[in-house]
Amino acid sequence: MTAAFARIAHRFTAYELVLPGTPAFICLADTCPTHCCKIYSVSLGEREAVRMERASGLARFQFLECEDGEPIALPLAQPYLLSRSEGQCSLLGANLYCGQYEGRPDACRLYPHFVIFLDEATDRxxxxxxxxxxxxxxxxxxxxxxxxxxxxxxxxxxxxGFTGPAVGLEAWQELLRETWQLQYGNEFAPAEGGATGRASSP
Ligand code: SF4
Ligand code: SF4
Known part of the structure; x- marks a missing residue:
């Protein structure tokens, strides 16, 4: 995998390969100088919007970017955006951890991990x-x-947040599988829960 990533690393300069032995991820939300919930807008699809409604008890206008009280639907695979206020996700708690952890979108479950595949035939x-x-x-x-x-x-x-103990082989395998499931479409993704990545719950 190291050799495979080296072939395309120039396209992913903001990323680094995670292998067994990489420090484990532990979210440092309350002290994080970056804080992903502040700097990124989060997109989500219909399935995730339904999950958030069920988990939070909130109506859509309370957590999605809206216009005239209706969610803005963009012409994208993930048509909605989580609403933001004061330069951060509107669901971010005062303690700087997620205020709706159970219902959070897939992107929040995924971050800061990501899976890509190298096509060996095309080197792309x-x-x-x-x-x-x-x-x-x-x-x-x-x-x-x-x-x-x-x-x-x-x-x-x-x-x-990569400050934990070295990830063992089994934990790495589980992380790879769960990240794949979250990232590559609803047919593989768990309908509820099954989170990987950021542990923003206090
Ligand atoms: S996942 Fe946690 S540690 Fe990483 S950028 Fe977000 S808040 Fe910071
Ligand atoms: S839903 Fe939670 S984890 Fe996702 S951006 Fe908002 S506060 Fe952060």
Whole structure:
């Protein structure tokens, strides 16, 4: 995987490869100088909006960017945006941890991890689901040659939370699988919970 990432690292300069032995991620929300909930806008889809409604008891206008009281639906795969106020997500708690942790969107569950695949035939990264990807992932998780696609678990360098003990093989495998499930479409993603990534709950 190190060699595979080296072939496309110039395209992902804000990311670093996560392998067994990488320091574990621990969210440092209350002291974080970056704070992803402040600097990023979060997009979400219909399934995630429903999950937030159920988990929080909030109506959509209370957590989505709206116009004239109606959620703004952008022409994107993830049509909604979490509402923001005072330069941060409106759901961020006063303690700087997520105020709606159970209902938070997939992007919040995913961050600061991310999975890409290298297509060995073209030497290019693959960002969206293509046939054969899952089989390659399973081969990689079994320690076999994953060809034709090489899954690469990355971390966003701006997040300072990688301060924990070294991640063991099993924990790394679980993280890779869960990040993949969150990232690559509803048919693989858990409908509720099953979070990976940021642990923003106090
Ligand atoms: S996930 Fe990373 S960037 Fe976001 S608050 Fe936690 S430590 Fe900071
Ligand atoms: S983790 Fe919570 S507070 Fe942070 S952006 Fe997501 S929903 Fe908002």
């Amino acid at each position: 990264p693959v960002h969206s689901y293509v046939e054969g990807m899952e089989a390659s992932l399973e081969r990689a998780l079994a320690g076999e040659d994953p060809a034709p696609f090489v899954p690469l678990l990355l971390r966003h360098l701006e997040c300072p």
